[in-house]
Amino acid sequence: MKKSLVIHILVILIAAAAGSMIAKTLSDDYQNKISPNRSIKPASRTMCGFNKFVADVQWMLFINYCGSIDSIKDQNVDEVYNRLAAILRNDPDFQKAYEIGALMISIKKSDKAVELLKQGTDNPRLSTNWKIPFLAGFVMNHNVPKEKLAELIKSIKADSQWFFETAAKRSSPPEPHVISSLMRAKAEKLMNKKWKTDINVVNEKHALLCAWIDEATASTKIKAGAEEANFSVVQSSVKDMNQKLLQLAAQLKKAYPDNQNVLNTIAYMKTSCMKGQSACEACLATYGPGDKFCSACGSPVAVYGICEKCGVVKRGAHCSACGYPPKEAEAPAKAPAKAPEKK
Ligand SMILES: [Zn+2]
Ligand SMILES: [Zn+2]
Structure with a gap:
């Protein structure tokens, strides 16, 4: 038997074995219907490389299956969710699966989408990804039905404000829409x-x-020892x-x-x-030192920042027109406070 033929057969055998393993993993994931309360855990550390590969294959199949968000209906949303959860069990670090996958189910299964995104937010290896918590907050605010919201917040121990705050802390500087979403979530509570x-x-x-x-x-x-809650990321x-x-x-x-x-x-x-800033009483436009009228609405404004003596706009400690307050006036304050040292 020729050497090349042996190698050829070996390669075919290895390929067949790998193929059957992939097929098994894929079918296992789909047959094993995920119970709704089960969280996604990595299958095992040693299998990580292989699982990542399987997750990639599953992801391609997933995209192929879903097509677009419009094709997700009541009849197939469970299947879509199960496929997505299987992908994230094989590779919990799969950022696109969270970002795109969760969006796919965000209309028909919004609470499940938020749950998946919370797991992505909690994943320490994705701790620099701000889009995952932002999407979670967004889906929570826009898609989760009001009657389901309280229960969801309780079960994942996070509300939309927490998600937006997390997103804002992770992005520097945060996108304006992250800040405005965070502020709207805060306002809603007030x-x-x-x-x-x-x-x-x-x-x-x-x-x-x-x-x-x-x-x-x-x-x-x-501050050291102080509550972080008082810190304003905004x-x-x-x-x-x-x-x-x-x-x-x-x-x-x-x-x-x-x-x-x-x-x-x-x-x-x-x-x-x-x-240090003055605003017009009538229209709240800011105005500068020495202004007598608001330049935006014409209302008279309380004048500030002028010399008490001559009325010229002050640019520093002393008036540049008349020198007020005179230099001598400061002298006593500079007198030595300490008694001269003994020799
Ligand atoms: Zn005004
Ligand atoms: Zn003056």
Whole structure:
């Protein structure tokens, strides 16, 4: 027998063995109907490379089977879910399977989609992926029916705010839509509640402003030993917080000019967040030092930043026109506080 023929036969045998193994793994996964409460666990560590390969094959079959999100119907969504869960059991690090697969079932099986995405979010090897938690929050907010929501939040121990917060922390800087989703989730929790003891949150826009004020007044650094909950990921990623607040406040004031809860909120915002910036009483546009009228709406504004003596706009500690306050006035403050040392 020729040597090349032996090698040829060997190769065929190995290929056949591998083929049957793949076929078995694939059919096992489909026959083994996954119970709804079972979480996805990697089949085994030693089989990881092989499982990854199987997951790739399953993924190709999955895409082929699903076609598009429109072809997922009540009749086939269970099968789609089972296939997806099988893929993620073989390769729990398969990012595309979470991102695309969960989206495929997000309409017909939204709670299952969120469960899968939560597992992807919790996977420490995917801890830099912000899209998975973002999608989880998105599906939770848009697709999960209201009557199922409370139960889902309880079972996975996470709500949409947690998902968006996780997404924001993982992306630096976070995409604007991650921040706006996070803020809407926070605002939703404030709806129809008391805010800052005496203010009733009256509508969605109002809740959003309250949520942004909460962010603006939260701490920017995680202090040693302090609760991380007080840290604002939003504040560290939004460049001009004041501008954002004023913009929201202006829209709100225009829509609800007589609502006392709204007006009190804006007053609170001005005293607690607007340090070093002045805004027009009427339209909330910012104005500069020395301005007598608002350039946006023409209302008279409280003048600031001018020399107390001559009224010229101040650019530093002393007036550049008249020198006020005079240099001598500072002298006593600089007198030595300590007694001269003994020799
Ligand atoms: Zn104005
Ligand atoms: Zn002056």
